[in-house]
Amino acid sequence: MVELKQSEGGALQLGFAGDTFNTAYYARLEMPDSWAVDYYTCLGTDRMSDDMVAFMADNRIGVSSICRIAERQVGLYMIHLNNGERSFSYWRSNSAARLLAQDRARLRAAIDGADVILFSGITLAILEGDGADTLVEELGWARDAGKTVAFDPNIRPRLWRDQQEMLRVLEKGARAASMVMPSYDDETTYFGDASPEATIARYRDWGARDVILKNGEHGALIATAAGITPIAVEKVETVVDTTGAGDSFNGAFLARYALSGDAVEAAGRAARVAAAVIQHHGALVDPAVMPV
Template sequence: MAGRLIAIGECMVELMQAEGGLMRKSFAGDTFNTAYYARQYLPADWSVDYLSAVGTDMISDEMLAFMEGHGIGTAHVQRIEGRAPGLYMIHLKDGERSFSYWRSVSAAKLLARDGDRLRTAIEASDIAVFSGITLAILPAEDVGTLLAELRRARAAGKRVVFDPNIRPRLWDDAERMRTAITEGARAATLVMPSLDDETAHFGDASLEETIGRYRALGVEELVVKDGGKGATLVFGGETSHVPSAEVRRIVDTTSAGDSFNGAFLARLATGESPREAARFAADVAAAVIQHHGALVAKDRLPNG
């Protein structure tokens, strides 16, 4: 059955290490990465769109062409004069990554300024995906606008997917961060947190505490990711666990969670059970972290 997934957030210019001390340019960002991997595994009769904002400069042109070249629609990406995409650089040490960011004039910070545009885009979709980073980059009033439209979508029966993806450096206040993440979860039908984030920033003492906290907010479906320990699923009131896939050598953990999210949502949307979807998504994430960069070419991923 045909459908449409829309991912909401910020795509950035990505600089990653290459041979000889050189840097390689690409484009990535958490919700865009999720859209990319969902596109790899959704059938052709499904559309995948991105909702964001870019500038009117040359690098923005390149970014839009990159999205479209990978099958991701850009009709809901605004062009804003005087703004530009943000940029980040990946630093690697033993396969683990850290980042440097330059995003002070990022156009994506204005993606939720127009509530009517948001509503039109979300209403035309079956699945809407957003993250804690989406919320972190927005002005407080625009966070309210976005969450209101997502609550409307949830009430209309759409699947609203939220990855808290907690990045404290993006927030000016820890309590505001926790409040926004909590309200993001209230707007969602499916929440896909990482257990280490929840432990570090909400003080959860156990997996059960994380699940209980989100269930108390009215979240119907949960996928709690726990790195090499796998993922715990809560669907239909039943809890189950799916182990992680075997990884021969970790090269770059960038986009591990995003690729899991995209592959999981694609399989779930096309009728697989949550457990089947999570097993496949674990295989995809395992393949991704054995290569450099956030976006791994389709021929290096598990067959869909």
């Protein structure tokens, strides 16, 4: 999406971002050049869509699978900040991304070319028609084929028709994934989980092999076949903007886990990356501020 964010002095700055793309951006920063990071979506054929494709390519993210739809445009959102905490306004009703699952053959080809796939609850929320069902079916196929299918529920009630539908579709998404990467604040609010351990147990009951549970200043819990391991976070004195915190954690974790197979090491690195990101404005920060 097009992102309007506050910069120093309160001026608005235009950029490109969005939860799954943010994850791809940070995964790319953490991976060697010999690994490919690609992004799949639908965009328009207008100048802003062209600029978005160019931005992705400039950041070494593959764009060959992206479809273009002349009648549609890119979505837009604005970040509102209050003491570092963010809220959003969206303009996305004519977004081309809402049709990304309409062409099942193109979708299958994009999925088939990947070893690790990430999707989110926002992805499911925006899809038109039976797009969410199509996407979940294709991702279930990928999981059964041995691919790592990661799902961040990223719960945004304003994007859904009602809470009952939201919870039902999020469960379907989780059941298609081999790894779930939720945030505990969302899970206890909308699913009523009494503890982080209850969130982990629920997703495991729904079939997740691994659960990577983010819990803000309390760190994270990494639940794999080896057990549940707590991950501490660095204390940040000044939180500038929490936009992209969870996405940067996801991207760094998936990259490091793919490289090393060590979930605990990957989560430790991901926590350091997220701590750096929240000290700067916007979802995507300059690679120069990433921790060594």
